[in-house]
Amino acid sequence: FLLQFRMRDAMMAGPEDIVKAVDEVKAFVAEGSPGGTEVGLAVNATRLLEMIGNTKAAADAYRQFGAALAKSTEPQIARLGAKFDGAARRLELVGKPMELKGALLDGTQLDWAAYRGKVVLVQFWATWCAPCRRELVTVKRNYDRYHARGFEVIGVNCDDERADLDEYLKENPLPWPNLFSTDPEHRGMDNPMADYYGVLGIPTLILVGKDGNVVSIEARGQVLDEQLERLLGPAEPAPAAPKPGEKTS
Template sequence: MIRRWISVPAVAGTVVALCCHGFVLAEDKDPPTKPKAAASEKGDAEKTEKPAAEKKPVDPFAVPEGNDPKVIALFLSRLQRVPVKNRTPEGIIEHLGKLEKVADELLSRDLEDQLLEQAIGMKFQILSLYAQREVEGAEEKQSEFLAKAAEDPRPVVANMAKTYQKMQRVQQIGDLEKAERAALIQELAKDLQEGELNSDEVEFAMMAANSLAELGETEDAVAALNLFAKNIEATGSPNGEKVVSAMLGTARKLTLPGNPIEISGKKIDGTEFNITELKGKVVLVDFWATWCGPCLAELPNVAEQYELYHDKGFEVVGISLDEDREALEEFLKEKQLPWIQLHQNDGAGWGNDNAARYAIQGIPACFLVDQEGKVVSLECRGEVLPKMLEQLLGPAEKKPAAEEKAETPEKSK
């Protein structure tokens, strides 16, 4: 598996958390000073102490001699704990330079594959951080490094370099011409069909599709996801079912705007529900859970809009991804939320049928549905919700209870 800078390998983690470590190497610590014993005899008093031998400073960036994997692994482990002495931008660049020399030294040696993976991952991460800090020539240097490493006679180095090159192309898909994008999608699809299902290739494919969606190329993103899913399914991989489901679910979600949504299940009281029952009303479909902090932070906003717009035809359908039914029921009893709540009482959690249908991988997640039963927005939290409700239902005819209460004393005077 590739050790990517986006998921930071253990060693390259050093350069990401540069300013976060407060550790020093064990060799850098001064030994505790022992108190001198009081002289009890005349002979002891006349003894003179020999001056302690000066300890040579240890260079934490000095790579040990030889290729013993245990020694090198211990060195790398200690290297992670080396703090940045000068935490200025210049000091951090200097620290990165020392780490880069370590990576270069390791790559020059005949090491075990795992150590070479760490070394190339470390080098790539450092060059990425140079680019992020706008060091002149950093991007060119990174490209040159990968091009040279891709020709390395050691398979592990060459293969990882080629994979990093592919990752770069995926990350820069927005800068490619349409024909180049299409070629990259076909390449990624082919990779998914060859050999065992590889988590890196799956991630690259999803990254490419999501980037296309963010660029507004929804049709291309959906086509890519369907192609990826088809190729994975064709391999018959035992691990492919969940990946295919996620890809197809993401494709469904991307095509929701302007189309009907399928939501059904059992309410908290056990009765069946289908969103078609609410046609003619504006509906907020809200995926949430009692353990989700951001979900709970959004509840007051949803409650306020429900109070303002319910009489004008606004409904909310909460879909809880809680695994603990008892915790959910206690929460609902305490908060007295007045809207519809669906829950799949089988411990499904993230495996909830509605969540799986649209590849919900993070909450809170919400969809806003208009009076015709068609989705009008996949983003409807915070200030966006009241604005969209006003567009669909007109201005609110009453003020929130909190504002009315605040105005009451003025009216009584």
């Protein structure tokens, strides 16, 4: 509990104190076999580093915590070790190629190479996630504006049950493909791509440029708007809504 208070105080004090507090958490987590308390501290510590924009320190911390968690005698916590290592991989993606593979909803495999030359948004999401559903509004708006210019979207769905996704898409069709794991043991937040990139929270949106290299690992909301305008030019304004009583062609 003392370290939890230490993290809270560090957050109030500023970036330098946060880095020092994270070092204390690293030392604590490295002792013995990590359990639930250590996982909570590790998650909070890395998120604080991300919050202050210290991506390098956050990636280093994810790797160190990952190595420690992998030694846990509890299988679920040991699995988190690989997920933390994946989070470090995700934080270091900008300027590098992104790997993406898996089964689409029709059972075929994604042809990731076919997207080269396009600007692609990779969206980790789930139907049960309210922020994900809200973010879909922004993504759909940009898809309508930019698709003809070479903007594509690929969803990586993190639902536990395929039926939940199918039911949602029946009521809310999406014009882009979605990946869904065919392995029942690796669904939900354990989706193979979510594990590979250490996705610990959703929505997570990663924007890939025409050259196949990642442009942004936080392409949500206004960030997506700005990046698409930079990469593909200004969006055409949406048509004005008709006035009451006005006829439309």
